[in-house]
Amino acid sequence: MPYLTQLADVARRTGHPVTEVAGWKTRGHGPQPEVQGLVCHHTAGPAGGGDYPSLAVVRDGRPGLAGPLSQFGLGRSGRIYVIAAGRCWHNAPSTSPLHDNSSSLGIEAENSGGQPWPEVQREAYVRLCAELCREFGLAASRVKGHKEVNTAKPDPHSINMNDFRAAVAAIIGGTTPPQPSWTEKIVRELPMIGLGDDNQDVKTVRGCLFARGQVPAAAYASVPNGLRGWLETALCDAGLVTLIRNFQQAQGIGVDGIVGPVTWPTLLRV
Numbered sequence: 001m002p003y004l005t006q007l008a009d010v011a012r013r014t015g016h017p018v019t020e021v022a023g024w025k026t027r028g029h030g031p032q033p034e035v036q037g038l039v040c041h042h043t044a045g046p047a048g049g050g051d052y053p054s055l056a057v058v059r060d061g062r063p064g065l066a067g068p069l070s071q072f073g074l075g076r077s078g079r080i081y082v083i084a085a086g087r088c089w090h091n092a093p094s095t096s097p098l099h100d101n102s103s104s105l106g107i108e109a110e111n112s113g114g115q116p117w118p119e120v121q122r123e124a125y126v127r128l129c130a131e132l133c134r135e136f137g138l139a140a141s142r143v144k145g146h147k148e149v150n151t152a153k154p155d156p157h158s159i160n161m162n163d164f165r166a167a168v169a170a171i172i173g174g175t176t177p178p179q180p181s182w183t184e185k186i187v188r189e190l191p192m193i194g195l196g197d198d199n200q201d202v203k204t205v206r207g208c209l210f211a212r213g214q215v216p217a218a219a220y221a222s223v224p225n226g227l228r229g230w231l232e233t234a235l236c237d238a239g240l241v242t243l244i245r246n247f248q249q250a251q252g253i254g255v256d257g258i259v260g261p262v263t264w265p266t267l268l269r270v
């Protein structure tokens with residue numbers, strides 16, 4: 001098998017955003033010999049730090065293990081990072097001959113190893129596996145968690161792989177999912193906002209919450225310049241997280257204090 005230069009196109013069929021990491025088409029420990037299985041991982045990276053802070057490690061490796069470590073990265077926002085088209089060091093030793101490095105592709109999803117999985121990331125995870133199964137003619141049973149094919153590994157944590165495979169099978173057996181609308185695509189491009197983030201998009205969250213009548217006067221009573229000062233604060237602090245949670249509760253959506261792909265549309269009313 002040659003280098004798998006179709007992987008970015010396969011990833012785009014999920015409907016989730018895709019980043020082609022520079023040089024991916026020729027990156028690998030030689031070409032990928034065959035694709036008989038898929039192995040799902042978590043990065044065990046930092047709990048914060050943006051969408052895919054483990055990119056450099058997965059691409060370049062770490063002391064004692066040269067990169068690339070997997071063909072795909074999966075960000076917290078559901079963004080798919082296409083990192084390598086050749087063989088990667090993601091599963092050795094393997095208890096399954098269909099899931100060793102020469103026989104399988106790896107997906108390293110950003111997660112500290114203990115934190116909850118954002119819904120959109122799980123959805124993208126299932127869809128990416130389903131599209132890869134379609135591309136390489138694999139049954140959903142060929143999708144394995146690292147913890148299933150390497151007894152020393154815990155990843156991907158807290159994901160029931162039987163449920164995961166059932167979701168993959170449902171997509172493989174179904175029709176091609178509808179393409180997202182342009183507004184949905186825009187929303188998917190928006191960054192996730194949570195505690196500690198400090199950027200212009202935090203101001204947008206503040207403005208939207210205010211426009212929705214979700215900002216009581218007490219929230220900005222002690223802020224210099226009052227409401228104006230509050231709206232122009234770029235830091236997502238604990239007070240703002242509380243208002244986000246209140247808004248999510250009022251809207252009947254998951255209460256996690258993070259503005260992501262589920263909360264943004266509600267906030268923007270798209």
Ligand SMILES: [Zn+2]
Pocket residue numbers: 040041042090146153155
């Ligand atoms: Zn792993």
